[in-house]
Amino acid sequence: MARLSLSTKRRLLVTINALLAFLRILFAVCAAGYTYVNLAVKKHRQPSRPLAIRVYKQVEYLYTLVYWSDAICIDQLRMDRQSFHKLCRILINKGQLRPTRNVSIEEMVAMFLNILAHHKKNRSIALYFTRSGRTVSKYFHECLKAMIRCQKNFWKTPEPVIEDSTDNRWKWFKNCLGALDGTHIRVKVPERDKPRYRTRKCEIATNVLGVCSQDLMFIYVLPGWEGSAHDARVLRDAVSRRNGLKVPNGCYYLVDAGYTNGNGFLAPFRGQRYHLND
Known part of the structure; x- marks a missing residue:
């Protein structure tokens, strides 16, 4: 086997050192990337449990208000469950109110009626429904616009008491x-x-x-x-x-x-x- 010259040995040593330096840099980059990915995954997964708890509280409170009993529905929303769902259908069909990915029609109308019935502040409704104040304000105004669109369905055209009325309360008040x-x-x-x-x-x-x-x-x-x-x-x-x-x-x-x-x-x-x- 031929012996390498001194200059060849030096060039080979420099090449090996450069390759080792490149491998160390590559290893450092991979380690940093792995650490960043782990932190990102942990940061993404961390709110999963609080998010699930928040969604559960939203569904539970809405169920208590609307589906539990007529007594609770009347006390909190000033109407029974049948009237509540009828109002929701009217706002959908004639008021052009539409649900979103995160908020249902029932929750929009429940927030709207709860504010009107008890004169509650935005922050109170946000706490009860586990929503942000911006969300409560947005859908309150959406429901208000829907109510204005179908106002003709809620207002009665006056009709006088007829002459031959048989109603014991109103037959005395003709016209x-x-x-x-x-x-x-x-x-x-x-x-x-x-x-x-x-x-x-x-x-x-x-x-x-x-x-x-x-x-x-x-x-x-x-x-x-x-x-x-x-x-x-x-x-x-x-x-x-x-x-x-x-x-x-x-x-x-x-x-x-x-x-x-x-x-x-x-x-x-x-x-x-x-x-x-x-």
């Missing part, structure tokens, strides 16, 4: 369209506006005028007046608006003693006692 009254609903207003919204019972509320037909369906609603405003003042505003309350000639609404007799409105006689049983 009557229904009844109206004001109600106070508690609200939160800025500190400077509280004196105007303070009622006689020292509550901060708004005075809302509601008009109903004989079968207790809404005909007209006027919200927004301060709680200190008198019912008659709110009624005058409703009648004077361009798109306000209209009373056809020859027809009228029944009102209580807080209003006065006038064209289109019949109040009870002063000093006369009335009994619901009669």
